[in-house]
Amino acid sequence: MTGKEDLFTPVHKGLRAMLYDLSSRLQTNDFADRDATAKLAIDLENDFAAAQSAGCILCAFAFHAEEEEAVVFPSSARAAQSLVSELIQDHHGLTRRETEIGRSMHELVQQPSSEARIAAGIRVNQLVNELIVAYLAHMNREETELVPVMREHFSDGEQAAMRGAIIAKFPREQLFALLGWMLPALNVSELSDLLGSLKGAAPPPLLKAVSDLCGSRVEPARWAEVRLRVGI
Ligand SMILES: [Fe+2]
Ligand SMILES: [Fe+2]
Structure with a gap:
């Protein structure tokens, strides 16, 4: 019996909207403009000291991977062990990219000259483009390969319970920040x-x-x- 549940695609639509928006903002940002650049850096990382902030773009990506590994992957690994271990490897690679982007943006906003910020901005754009390529490919893999496995091995009710467990763990402010991207997507x-x-x-x-x-x-x-x- 194959169900209809899909734990991945709806939230991925929200994450894709975040990635597209980030790409659009970055490639049009005037890095000579210190205030606009500082605002972009805050939205991206929301400061290293408060990296768990609700709206932080990089934090949303990190939370998503954590929840998949905590709630969904342990069950699905019994049915598709090598796929799940490859997806976890992807997460580690994505985390390394996200950390480098956060660090690069943090260094960029410290640059006193417009020229140095513009040069660093080109590099941040390239890093984010590389993250987007890797992230889109990873989400496609979860949707095309893991969703069918989940449908084969877990009932709609069991998968709905997994979603409930994820939602229950989310602090309300973070949940609504993510829903703010997901619902319109x-x-x-x-x-x-x-x-x-x-x-x-x-x-x-x-x-x-x-x-x-x-x-x-x-x-x-x-x-x-x-x-x-x-x-x-
Ligand atoms: Fe994932
Ligand atoms: Fe995912």
């Missing part, structure tokens, strides 16, 4: 399924908080269609 059917399941099971304040977030982040026509379909 979903299509109308995915968003309707998600809101429909919340409507049936979640406490009303949580449904309201997610609905409010959709109202502010999802493209208005798509959100109107979701509300119609779900009846909220």
Whole structure:
């Protein structure tokens, strides 16, 4: 029996939106502009001293890998050991890239001259482009190879329980920071399924908080269609 659950693709859509946005901001940033560059550095890393901050882009990537390794991979490794060990190796490589990007950006903002920041900015762009290539390939592999394995070996209910365990561990502020990227990245059917399941099971304040977030982040026509379909 093969189910329909997919623990990876919805959150990956949010992460892809983050990667595309980061790429767009980096390649258009004026590194001579100290204030704009400092703002970009904060959004990327949110300072080494507070690297667990909710909106931090590099932190979101790190949390995602940690949750996969803590909740999903231990179960799936029994069915696909070599695939899972390769995906964990990918995570280590992605972490090394993310650390180097954070360090490079940290050094960049310390540069006193515009010329030095511009030169360092070219390098940061290249590092992020390399991260994006590796990250997109990794997520594709999880979706094309691991999702079918999960469907074959775990029921929809078992996978939904794994998702519940991940959500329960997430601090609320970080969860909503990630949802702020994920919700507008979903299509109308995915968003309707998600809101429909919340409507049936979640406490009303949580449904309201997610609905409010959709109202502010999802493209208005798509959100109107979701509300119609779900009846909220
Ligand atoms: Fe992963
Ligand atoms: Fe992933």
